Amino acid sequence: MLKKAYDWIDERLNVTPLWRDVADHDVPAHVNPAIKMSAFVYCFGGLTFLVITTQILSGMFLAMYYTPDITNAWYSVKYITDEVLLGNVVRGMHFWGASLVIIMMFLHMLRVFFTGAYKKPREMNWVVGVLIFFVVLGFGFTGYLLPWDQKAYWATAVGAQLAGSIPWIGPYIQTLLLGSHTVGALTLTRFFAIHVFFLPAALLVLLALHFIMIRAQHIAGPL
Amino acid sequence: MSDFHERASREQQPGLSRRQFLTYALGGTGAFMASLVAVPFVVETFDPIRRGGANAFVNSGHKVSEFNKTLPQLVEFRAHRDDGWNSADIPSRAWVILQEDGSPLAMSPICTHLGCQVNGTLGPDGKPEPSQDGQWWFHCPCHGSKYTVYGIQSPGSPAPRPLDVHKVKVDEAGYLYLGPLQQRNSAGQVIS
Ligand code: HEM
Ligand code: FES
Numbered sequence: 482m483l484k485k486a487y488d489w490i491d492e493r494l495n496v497t498p499l500w501r502d503v504a505d506h507d508v509p510a511h512v513n514p515a516i517k518m519s520a521f522v523y524c525f526g527g528l529t530f531l532v533i534t535t536q537i538l539s540g541m542f543l544a545m546y547y548t549p550d551i552t553n554a555w556y557s558v559k560y561i562t563d564e565v566l567l568g569n570v571v572r573g574m575h576f577w578g579a580s581l582v583i584i585m586m587f588l589h590m591l592r593v594f595f596t597g598a599y600k601k602p603r604e605m606n607w608v609v610g611v612l613i614f615f616v617v618l619g620f621g622f623t624g625y626l627l628p629w630d631q632k633a634y635w636a637t638a639v640g641a642q643l644a645g646s647i648p649w650i651g652p653y654i655q656t657l658l659l660g661s662h663t664v665g666a667l668t669l670t671r672f673f674a675i676h677v678f679f680l681p682a683a684l685l686v687l688l689a690l691h692f693i694m695i696r697a698q699h700i701a702g703p704l
Numbered sequence: 705m706s707d708f709h710e711r712a713s714r715e716q717q718p719g720l721s722r723r724q725f726l727t728y729a730l731g732g733t734g735a736f737m738a739s740l741v742a743v744p745f746v747v748e749t750f751d752p753i754r755r756g757g758a759n760a761f762v763n764s765g766h767k768v769s770e771f772n773k774t775l776p777q778l779v780e781f782r783a784h785r786d787d788g789w790n791s792a793d794i795p796s797r798a799w800v801i802l803q804e805d806g807s808p809l810a811m812s813p814i815c816t817h818l819g820c821q822v823n824g825t826l827g828p829d830g831k832p833e834p835s836q837d838g839q840w841w842f843h844c845p846c847h848g849s850k851y852t853v854y855g856i857q858s859p860g861s862p863a864p865r866p867l868d869v870h871k872v873k874v875d876e877a878g879y880l881y882l883g884p885l886q887q888r889n890s891a892g893q894v895i896s
Pocket of ligand 2: 817818845847862
């Protein structure tokens with residue numbers, strides 16, 4: 482039944498070469514944990530992507546109940562946690578996942594570093610990786626404000642002061658970051674927009690570049 | 705020789721091949737893990753289904769003895785509404801008349817056609833007075849639906865059904881409490 486539907490589409494659109502080109506490759510021996518257990522370190526990049534995928538999904542589902550307004554944000558998060566069926570699970574996935582992305586990404590980076598995979602010809606992919614790192618830190622910083630509780634408020638207040646302490650331009654950066662001269666309603670809407678629209682867009686573009694470059698250059702050889 | 709034949713025939717046995725078995729096992733494990741992630745999302749999304757509509761009864765501030773069997777009286781009350789993380793007492797209105805058996809009928813002023821507020825027949829002093837339009841006492845300003853004092857629509861009205869009615873309760877002191885709205889069929893019987 483599924484096979485028939487697939488064949489019907491394939492006959493008309495010839496999709497088989499498309500996915501074969503993406504997915505049908507032998508895993509090199511030095512990257513295959515089934516051959517050498519220690520090769521599991523090569524899984525961290527894929528695991529980072531897996532966790533990012535669940536972050537995007539859980540974030541989309543949180544956004545159905547969340548509202549970025551200073552009088553209601555906290556109540557809407559409380560509603561998700563206390564009232565919505567399994568809302569605490571979805572929020573928990575997003576909450577713990579946020580730390581997990583950073584852990585996985587860091588392990589991935591360590592693997593690339595210690596296998597020397599960043600060397601010529603893969604320098605540009607290291608640079609893209611560092612940009613992804615900053616984007617993910619941006620997710621963490623902006624997402625942390627969204628529940629609008631004490632922790633959120635003061636973490637952002639401190640973060641803003643850090644930005645404000647940059648010589649000369651600091652105060653301007655701080656005002657632009659907060660959308661205002663203090664942490665308030667405009668900060669919350671701004672962080673929400675950055676967290677939910679700007680950063681996901683940037684992240685998807687960077688990930689596409691990351692993966693296209695890996696395809697073009699293949700995975701680095703054994704040590 | 706016979707050994708070779710035996711092996712060959714074993715490999716052609718119907719049933720699962722090694723490759724199929726692995727495909728199913730890995731596919732099944734993958735599907736299980738994916739559903740662990742997906743199930744909370746689906747449940748969370750369908751949460752509104754399990755929430756009932758407004759169920760609370762609020763005191764109308766009037767005793768049943770203040771109403772009569774001839775003309776509906778306008779009652780202004782505050783309907784409690786829980787809306788996600790918001791809750792508010794929303795100013796609301798109902799028209800209340802006593803039925804033949806003396807039980808109160810509390811009608812919503814919302815036209816069942818497209819939701820305009822229907823007007824009762826009021827005199828210059830704002831008090832209800834008998835209709836000059838035969839049995840039609842409520843008139844909708846939008847597309848002309850007409851209703852009797854019991855909220856039953858006229859045959860030519862665009863309104864598809866009578867005015868909705870509140871569930872009602874009366875406490876020991878005789879105060880009228882208004883609950884959730886219910887729909888009625890054209891015979892005036894509550895259907896939901
Ligand atoms: C690498 C990706 C991401 C990271 C590291 C991340 C991080 C965070 C963090 C730390 C919070 C605060 C959670 C809490 O204290 O409860 C949060 C909240 C939130 N995030 Fe994300 N996030 C990511 C991706 C996304 C995406 C893609 C979306 C939507 C498209 C999203 C939507 C939300 C929403 C609506 C909230 C507020 C709800 C809440 O606070 O529980 N997130 N995020
Ligand atoms: S809304 Fe009342 S007649 Fe159309």
